[in-house]
Amino acid sequence: xxxxxxxxxxxxxxxxxxxxxxxxxxxxFSDFLQxxxxxxxVILPFESELSPNLRLESVGKGEExxxxxxxxxxxxxxxxxxxxxxxxxxxxxxxxxxxxxxxxVGHLKVWLSKTKLKHVKYKIVIFQTKLLNGKQSKDPQAMExxxxxxxxxxxxxxxxxxxxKVIYLDDDIIVxxxxxxxxxxxxxxxxxxxxxxxxxxxxxxxxxxxxxxxxNYIGFLDFKKEAIKKMGMRASTCSFNxxxxxxxxxxxxxxxxxxxLEHWMERNTQExxxxxxxxxSIVTPPLLIVFYKRHSTIDPMWHIRHLGTTGAGNRYSPQFxxxxxxxxxxxxxxxxxxxxxxxxxxxxxxxxxxxxxxxPVRKHAGDRQLD
Numbered sequence: 541x542x543x544x545x546x547x548x549x550x551x552x553x554x555x556x557x558x559x560x561x562x563x564x565x566x567x568x569f570s571d572f573l574q575x576x577x578x579x580x581x582v583i584l585p586f587e588s589e590l591s592p593n594l595r596l597e598s599v600g601k602g603e604e605x606x607x608x609x610x611x612x613x614x615x616x617x618x619x620x621x622x623x624x625x626x627x628x629x630x631x632x633x634x635x636x637x638x639x640x641x642x643x644x645v646g647h648l649k650v651w652l653s654k655t656k657l658k659h660v661k662y663k664i665v666i667f668q669t670k671l672l673n674g675k676q677s678k679d680p681q682a683m684e685x686x687x688x689x690x691x692x693x694x695x696x697x698x699x700x701x702x703x704x705k706v707i708y709l710d711d712d713i714i715v716x717x718x719x720x721x722x723x724x725x726x727x728x729x730x731x732x733x734x735x736x737x738x739x740x741x742x743x744x745x746x747x748x749x750x751x752x753x754x755x756n757y758i759g760f761l762d763f764k765k766e767a768i769k770k771m772g773m774r775a776s777t778c779s780f781n782x783x784x785x786x787x788x789x790x791x792x793x794x795x796x797x798x799x800x801l802e803h804w805m806e807r808n809t810q811e812x813x814x815x816x817x818x819x820x821s822i823v824t825p826p827l828l829i830v831f832y833k834r835h836s837t838i839d840p841m842w843h844i845r846h847l848g849t850t851g852a853g854n855r856y857s858p859q860f861x862x863x864x865x866x867x868x869x870x871x872x873x874x875x876x877x878x879x880x881x882x883x884x885x886x887x888x889x890x891x892x893x894x895x896x897x898x899x900p901v902r903k904h905a906g907d908r909q910l911d
Contacts, residue, residue: 619648
């Protein structure tokens with residue numbers, strides 16, 4: 541009996557020791573992860589909520605395609621139309637991450653749950669605006685132009701840390717092709733992202749009024765500033781549009797892209813590095829710096845731009861717009877507004893707001909339509 545009791549005590553002690561060792565190893569592994577992913581302590585946690593469909597296991601639908609899109613309250617109709625066009629035109633297993641602010645969540649959930657988008661898989665993420673403290677200009681005009689959600693694209697790995705690749709899309713787009721084709725865009729080794737170059741054949745005609753041909757770096761950055769000079773960038777280098785991004789999140793994290801972008805945002809608040817002729821984007825300059833000659837390119841037909849600028853109706857033919865894979869109304873004139881070109885294309889994908897809060901402003905009868 542005594543020997544048996546001793547054996548039991550020894551086994552209990554061994555089990556306790558084993559559990560202590562496991563606990564210490566887990567703690568060490570947690571510390572290792574924290575060191576390997578320093579973003580986690582700075583950016584996370586984002587508050588998030590999953591759709592009922594996302595909680596269910598999808599069977600036989602193939603590879604998951606993660607898409608990040610922002611949802612501002614005053615532009616919710618844009619997000620709905622964009623998501624609907626992607627969902628209806630894709631055979632792939634699309635999962636949306638919708639980045640928004642607290643006061644928009646209720647309206648967004650009703651719109652998605654009470655319409656035909658109720659079958660879409662999505663995750664709602666609340667953007668933490670405190671991330672932008674000290675990184676934005678205090679100039680009133682610049683602050684008005686800089687809506688917090690426009691910077692959401694800088695924090696892509698934080699929304700889906702398990703994903704290796706993701707598509708980011710602005711809300712003023714309509715997708716007419718299968719999004720899997722865009723997702724399969726090839727990124728060169730070492731590149732954290734792919735963008736559409738502004739000099740590509742399908743969009744080089746784009747002229748932004750008030751800023752001339754804003755298709756190169758000098759249209760976005762002040763090359764008289766010492767910090768810009770030291771970078772050794774050529775002012776004539778073709779710029780790119782960040783309204784559509786294919787991101788390799790592994791490279792993004794390894795290269796600390798988020799921290800680099802934040803660095804240049806902070807430098808701009810101190811040194812005013814952006815071009816004075818800048819037409820509309822204060823998000824593009826830090827991206828241009830960080831990804832200078834270090835990004836891959838997107839097929840031009842997957843990002844037809846400038847539909848929201850003056851003269852877009854004359855720039856593209858109705859036949860060309862019909863075959864384009866992705867349309868982008870970047871510029872001041874949005875397809876849910878009064879004077880946009882080709883807004884009838886957008887109308888095909890818009891789903892009326894079940895709450896009645898959002899109403900597109902209808903076009904003048906004389907505006908150009910597709911045949």
